[in-house]
Amino acid sequence: MVNELVAVCPRCNEKLIATRLSCGKCDLELNGDFPLSKFDYLCAEELNFVECFLKAQGNFKTVQIDREMSYPAVKKKFNEILDKLNLSPIKNEERNEVIMITTGVVPIKETDKLVVRKIKEKLNENKGRVSIPLYNGDLCKIGYDPNGKGLISPKIPVPNHLIWEVFEAAVEVVIENGGKAMKGKARSGAKLGSDDLPLDSVEGYIAYKVHGIELGKTAFGPGFVVAAILDWAGICNNERGFLTIKPGFMMELK
The missing domain is CATH 1.10.10 (Arc Repressor Mutant, subunit A)
Structure with a gap:
């Protein structure tokens, strides 16, 4: 009979070690002190x-x-x-910091939509790396992602959440809502389709359209950085709980 491994002493709560190993096939036995893997605990x-x-x-x-x-x-x-496990995570923030140092100006393509063009223009003016203010006043570093698909930021450690399609979707839902859309509360664990993360909110629309999140599921919430970037680029106003379109951008869009 094979018993479940006991890794901690039931008397003093100290970590146990194995002192005998045996082969179930040939009956070979090994005696000694054999530390358990950290995963065994x-x-x-x-x-x-x-x-x-x-x-x-x-x-x-x-x-x-x-x-x-x-x-x-x-x-x-x-x-x-x-x-x-006494392990220190490899921080994506540090990785993104290094990547942003190596990136510079990115050319604007004829196929780029107005949203992407305006972000690129603004970022290119700053040599591809800049610190922008978040709604709460904190500074947020942003830069181009070397893969060419969008931006990266130490504030958003999860990959592909600042791709160009995210910004296009954010502006799209704001315009479809008459120029003002709720940001959404994905970061608080709200489920897609709920009152805190409706499909016509910025984060809800991004989660559904760009990332394919199903209704009733939770989603990652990059909205606080997305809103700050759109405000900094002169596209939207980053307001408390809402994102509104800037009249000047609408004039350019027409």
């Missing part, structure tokens, strides 16, 4: 979470769907396991 629930994360190839959205958890809950559980 995780509970069954934590191991299941790690297994799900590996199967998802590190994609938090897939983990959210499989575990039926919000993004904040997945992130919290992930960080708890990292702490238990």
Whole structure:
């Protein structure tokens, strides 16, 4: 009979080590002190979470769907396991900082929509890297993503959430709402289609149209940075809870 591994002493709560290993086929036995892997000290629930994360190839959205958890809950559980394993995460913020140093001016294409052109024009004026104000007054660094698909920022560690289609979708939903759209509360764990994250909100529309998030599911919320960039680029006004179109941009669009 194979018993579940006991990794912690039930008396003093210290970590246990194996002192004997045996082969179930040939009856060979090895004696000594054999430290357990750090993963052996995780509970069954934590191991299941790690297994799900590996199967998802590190994609938090897939983990959210499989575990039926919000993004904040997945992130919290992930960080708890990292702490238990005594591991320090490799920060995407640091990676993005290095990448932004190496990027410069990006050419404006004839096929670029007005939204993308205005962002590129503004960013090119700053040599491809700049700090812009968020609604709360904090500064946010942005720069071009080397893959050419959009922007990157230390504030948005999840890839592909500042691609050009995101900005186009944000402006599209604002215009479709008569020039003013709710930002949405994806960061708080709101589900798509709820009162806090309706489809006609900026984050809700981006999640549904650009990233293919299904109704009733949670989504990552980059809206606070998207809104700040659109304001900085002279496209929208970044207001409390809402994003409104700038009249000057509408004049150019016509």
